[in-house]
Amino acid sequence: MRKTFQRSAWLTFLKKDQNKVLKIMHLTKDDIHISVKVLKELLANAHVLSVKTQNFHWNVEDMRFHMLHAFFSEQYTLLIEEIDEIAERIRMLGEYAPGSMAASLDLTMLKEVTYCHDGKEMLQQLTEDNHTIIGILRKSIEHVAKTQDQGTLDFLISCLRQHEKMAWMAKSHLKA
Ligand SMILES: [Fe+2]
Numbered sequence: 001m002r003k004t005f006q007r008s009a010w011l012t013f014l015k016k017d018q019n020k021v022l023k024i025m026h027l028t029k030d031d032i033h034i035s036v037k038v039l040k041e042l043l044a045n046a047h048v049l050s051v052k053t054q055n056f057h058w059n060v061e062d063m064r065f066h067m068l069h070a071f072f073s074e075q076y077t078l079l080i081e082e083i084d085e086i087a088e089r090i091r092m093l094g095e096y097a098p099g100s101m102a103a104s105l106d107l108t109m110l111k112e113v114t115y116c117h118d119g120k121e122m123l124q125q126l127t128e129d130n131h132t133i134i135g136i137l138r139k140s141i142e143h144v145a146k147t148q149d150q151g152t153l154d155f156l157i158s159c160l161r162q163h164e165k166m167a168w169m170a171k172s173h174l175k176a
Helices: 001-026 028-060 065-092 101-107 119-145 148-173
Strands: none
Touching: 001 028, 001 119, 028 065, 028 101, 028 119, 028 148, 065 148, 119 148
């Protein structure tokens, strides 16, 4: 009974908050729905890729250990910054950002990795994962371009450029 009351009170509060956002941002409910959906998916994918890249930073064994260890560190640092911006954009649109690994694993299109020590395999995985995110982002950009949410559109385009660069960098290490 108490739980039901708390949930309905929370939903009322959330609705009020969202209505305020709609008014302030001059967006429709549909605009916000589309933007938040694609931002949550992007958050999940970037979160899983960040954890995976940090795992690679710790566990890589390769002739080029020092270079790859540093490269993976640079990559996951960029991803952590991106995740923060995505989550904050979701908040600006009046929704709460899913912050748990469980939520990210539920929404992601990427596969987690447990055992991987080979530098080449890691680079291949990062290249493929970034290409997957690029494909998802292109579709998301197409959807958001049909709304009035130019702020999210611009943000998604900057994320696209970042993942294109990350894919290029990982791929360039693979050339013999
Ligand atoms: Fe480190």
